[in-house]
Amino acid sequence: MINLCIYSLFLGLSLVFGGILIGRYMANILTGNKGKFLTWLTPFENLLYRLAYIDAGQEMNWKTYTWALLAFNGIGLVFLFALQLVQGILPLNPDHLKSVRWDTALNTAVSFMTNTNWQSYSGETTMSYLTQMLGLTVQNFLSAATGIAALLAVIRGFIRKNTQLLGNFWVDLTRTTLYVLLPLSIILTVLLISQGVVQTFQPAISAETLEGGRQTIAVGPAASQIAIKQIGSNGGGFFNVNSAHPFENPNLFTNFLETFAILWLPTACVFMFGYMLKNQKQGNVIFAVMLMLFLISLGAALIAENQGNPLSERAGIAHGVNMEGKEMRFGVFHSVIWAVATTATSNGSVNSMHDSFMPLAGLVCMFNMGIGEVAFGGVGVGLISMIFYIILTMFLAGLMIGRTPEFLGKKLGPFEMVMAMIALLAPIVALLIIAGIAIAVPEGLASLNNTGAHGLSEILYAASSACGNNGSAFAGLNADTRFYNILLGIGMLVGRFATILPALALAGSLAEKKLIPTTQATFPTTGALFAIMVAAVVIIMGALTFFPFYSLGPILEHLVLYR
Amino acid sequence: MNQTIWKWHFIREAVKESFIKLNPFALWRNPVMLIVEIGSIIATFIFIGNIVKGLPFGFEMQISLWLWLTILFANFAEAFAEKAGKARANSLRQSRSQADAKKLLNEKGDIQIVSASELRKDDVILVSEGEMIPGDGDIIEGTALVDESAITGESAPVIRESGGDRSGVTGGTKVLSGIIRLRITANPGDTFLDRMIGMVEGANRQKTPNEIALEILLIALTVLFITVVAVLPAYAHYMGIAVSVVVLVSLLVCLLPTTIGGLLPAIGIAGMDRLIQHNVIALSGRAVEAAGDVNVVLLDKTGTITLGNRMAYEFLPVHGIEKNAFVKSAVLSSLADETPEGRSIIVLAKKELQVKGKDIRAPHESHFVSFTPQSRMSGIDIDNCKIRKGALDAVEAFIAEQGGSVSDNIRKDVENIARKGDTPLVVAENSKVIGMIRLKDIVKEGISQRIAHLRNMGIRSIMITGDNPLTAASIAAEAGVDDFIAEAKPETKLEAIRKYQDEGYLVAMIGDGTNDAPALAQADVAVAMNAGTQAAREAANMVDLDSSPTKLLEIVEIGKEILITRGALTTFSVANDVSKYFAIVPALFGSVYPVLGVLNIMRLTSPRSAVLSAVVFNALIIPLLIPLALRGVRYRVKSVSALLTRNILIYGLGGLLLPFIGIKLIDLLLIFLHLV
Secondary structure, three states: OHHHHHHHHHHHHHHHHHHHHHHHHHHHHOOOOOHHHHHHHHHHHHHHHHHOOOOOOOOOOHHHHHHHHHHHHHHHHHHHHHHHHOHHHOOOOOOOOOOOOHHHHHHHHHHHHOOOOOOOOOHHHHOOHHHHHHHHHHHHHHHHHHHHHHHHHHHHHHHOOOOOOOOOHHHHHHHHHHHHHHHHHHHHHHHHHHOOOOEOOOOOEEEEOOOOOEEEEOOOEHHHHHHHHHHOOOOOOOOOOHHHOOOOOOOHHHHHHHHHHHHHHHHHHHHHHHHHHOOHHHHHHHHHHHHHHHHHHHHHHHHHHHOOOHHHHHOOOHHHOOOOOEOOOOHHHHHHHHHHHHHHOOOOOOOEOHHHOOHHHHHHHHHHHHOOOOOOOOOOHHHHHHHHHHHHHHHHHHHHOOOOOEEOOEEOOHHHHHHHHHHHHHHHHHHHHHHHHHHHOHHHHHOEOOOHHHHHHHHHHHHHHHHOOOOOOOOOEOOOOHHHHHHHHHHHHHHHHHHHHHHHHHHHHHHHOOOOOOOOOOOOOOOHHHHHHHHHHHHHHHHHHHHHHHHHOHHHHHHHHOO | OHHHHOOHHHHHHHHHHHHHOOOHHHHOOOHHHHHHHHHHHHHHHHHHHHHHHOOOOHHHHHHHHHHHHHHHHHHHHHHHHHHHHHHHHHHHHHHOOOOEEEEEOOOOOOEEEEEHHHOOOOOEEEEOOOOEOOOOEEEEEOEEEEEOHHHHOOOOOEEEEOOOOOOEEOOOOEEEEOOEEEEEOOOOOOOHHHHHHHHHHOOOOOOOHHHHHHHHHHHHHHHHHHHHHHHHHHHHHHOOOOOOHHHHHHHHHHHOOHHHHHHHHHHHHHHHHHHHHOOEEEOOHHHHHHHHHOOEEEEEOEOOOEEEEEEEEEEEEOOOOOHHHHHHHHHHHHOOOOOHHHHHHHHHHHHHHOOOOOOOOOOOOEEEEOOOOOOOEEEEEEOOEEEEEEOHHHHHHHHHHOOOOOOHHHHHHHHHHHHOOOEEEEEEEOOEEEEEEEEEEEEOOOHHHHHHHHHHOOOEEEEEOOOOHHHHHHHHHHHOOOEEEOOOOHHHHHHHHHHHHHOOOOEEEEEOOHHHHHHHHHOOEEEEEOOOOHHHHHHOOEEEOOOOOOOHHHHHHHHHHHHHHHHHHHHHHHHHHHHHHHHHHHHHHOOOOHHHHHHOOOOOOOHHHHHHHHHHHHHHHHHHHHHHHHHOOOOOOOOHHHHHHHHHHHHHHHHHHHHHHHHHHHHHHHHHOOOO
């Protein structure tokens, strides 16, 4: 117990320290402030712009920025889709894997382009090394960079006044990849390799087991993909069982490293926000809101999971410790902290099987994704979603102090409200409808491994994961069917672009407004009252949306289990 | 007004109108209520269907009834709020003049009688004693005593005269005495009275940006809850539960933000009406909201902060002169002085000499010397004694003429008075200075409290004056304004407003004169005094019928109260939903999964009583909150965080907990009455 407390404290402190450090670095480097260290990279950066015929000095308005982002993601989608369709005839395919079925390929292309990294396929038996490296890993970088670029535009919307310009998408994308994602991934890759995570082009190893049977042990260039999958809130594993696989996450040290990496950049984005605003307190207080939500989730999940499973207890397991679906080397605590961290950010990797969690722990994960991942959230987009919740909060708070609402000196009018409502509600509405369709038609029900309340949870979890762009799998649901590939693909597109597009429109509108000075009558957004209000709005919004559905799923399952 | 609003015939008419407003095309403006109406129609069809099929229908009937009542209550709130305005508009309409007007055809004074409705802008008319003024206009010749009670409700007549800032007259008012020539400034249908009728009636009430933003929030919540209710049967079906449509409709209506949706129009109308009760006519709803946001207010020194004219404040005899003797000489020198300063000397002297009420008369053998622009002195000659009073340089010239001179000490004293921001007058008797009178700008009583009040609301007050910086600073300090602009020219106000607006501030200003018009047009919240010129009233977005320069405080408070009421009721409405889930969800699923009965934390008697109780509570809360919506949530001047905490505790936490109690009580009552 004490060990676990010390571990948690250490993890927390490293996050605050690491987040502030990288947040400050990002605030500088992404605004073109390279400092002495990295000026030597400038010619290389400029070369990239020249090669792509990009005028780095040309700033964009929100529409141009949006088109650039959409075009870039569109090309990424088509490329990744095509690559999977023809991987069978391309090199770097030592295990001679066939080309991917079109619906799986489409789902995967959408999934990796939208930073969801939902995997309806099984990595080691579906994707060639070339596809993993050139397709999936590249999108791991680019989807993360896209999220941060969108956030940068939103931040500029708050900082700037009376302008249409929000920065240059290509420059934001290049700098994020070059100066943030690549170096951090390289460091993490090396650390992971040192702990035994595989990184090789050799084909799968065929081994003889002690009992004389034959076993195929899949290997591949895993470490490099795993580093960015954690750093960029991606979560798509190299192997099917993701970070529960010993070649992805061999020991407690790598587990710590990866848990840290999952939360690192999302945290850093929040501090970056404060630094860019020149209002660190604002960054800190939003971090506090997220931490509060995170700790509530973690606490609830830990309590639920440590209650023990009455069924295990009846089967004679001491205290009913719920070890089903968990790795012995991690145990309950590290599995739960991972589960909460990956669902509260939009990471979605797993080191245990969430399907086997106690119902209420599963509910916590579902809830984290359902509200749009705001407890740190995905890189860039997590803070964007949080800003939308803040806009909603400030709208009510502003009214209740007798002022037309404002946040950070920007008046919040009808346009901002429309964008906030689309961004907050479109993914949720899509989630409810998608799960509603899946649960009503035979194609949806055919994929279920369970019936009753747990089956409902499985479908709800899959829809939450897709629409939240999380990628976390409850498992227990065979999602590699044409029905689910297409339905969840739609969910991922809605979840991603119904957040990013309103965010860019919001940025455009905010940048054109003037900055209202702070006076005595302005509601201070750096205090405890603000933090509590925002957290309450997030929880109440989520609870009001999901209560009737959860009451038929995890809540009912829980009540029956503990009757 | 609060006593008059609860008249029975108001209520009766409002009830009638709430049925008229059931028309779905009228409800189109209020999407939340439109959805409730669609739900009511569905429930009613099921209820009728059950009768036809011979099924039990008591529950469906009661649900349908309460759903219809929900809409009627909301309609009633709006209709009732409109009533007060309509009543006032009717009384205004009666004073709209149908009288004839005497139109001047040429400079010679030939007159043609035309009807008031034929008057056009720039026509010149003649109005004489006892006649109604047929249209808005500016007096170009003459002075009149005008009874404006039809518009302002103020019975004391006011003086209107050509030239200066008191030249505007309003159609519908009456000339009590005097003959005036008017230039008409508004075409019929476009007069101030017409606009006022439109505003109080709410005919040209446009939704403000904030109202629109709030409506977007309400529509979004509506879409969300429609989705929840629409897809819920699919999940329930999978779990082997058949849900009744009537219960689903009930759930939807309970989740919809009906409380705020129903009361939103009433809040806006009632806010405008509260302004009218304070005798302020807002010509745009946007300006009222902006008033809540104002952070800078420009105040004219003269008339707003100070009484308007300098007043004698202190008699300062030079060394060796007895005070009473000096005061008497000062009075004698001022007897012929009809300026406000001169009169104030006599008032102060009466106080000093304690001869209240009695007249002070000059000796018989005396000759008054009146103030002339050349001499710039007033005074009196009694026999050989010449007493003169004036500014130092004028008096110095007089003394030199008499063969005397002014000592350096006196010069220094005069300078000292000026340095303190006051005005020194020097009194001389023949060739000698006998003393000085200190004239002072008197700050209005209570103004510093009001300015402090503004500051507590987060509003900076800026005083504008033509005085020199020294004088301005001393008045500013006394009144407690945050800043001042001295030596202001007419265009200074406009520049100042622009400057503050560029910095992002919202600026309010109060003005009356024609030269205020550009600044009024530029200000975000511009209040014109009704006594001011037509140009000022045209440029402003609010008119204060009382012409009270500190009316802004009330306007800001009402602006804030409208916003607070909206925010509070929205929060309340959404917070209510939590308890309704706990009532309806166990009722929906409990029959198939009795374990879900744990969620029935209110221990409601039966599924039907639970659903009905939630629907009844949801409906009843609207009429219960009508008084609050009309009165508005009080704005209290305290720190922003304290205000917010208070409102969150009352309307957020209260909204969360109250329905648990309410629904439980209604459930008990329904069971007691055997309604379910």
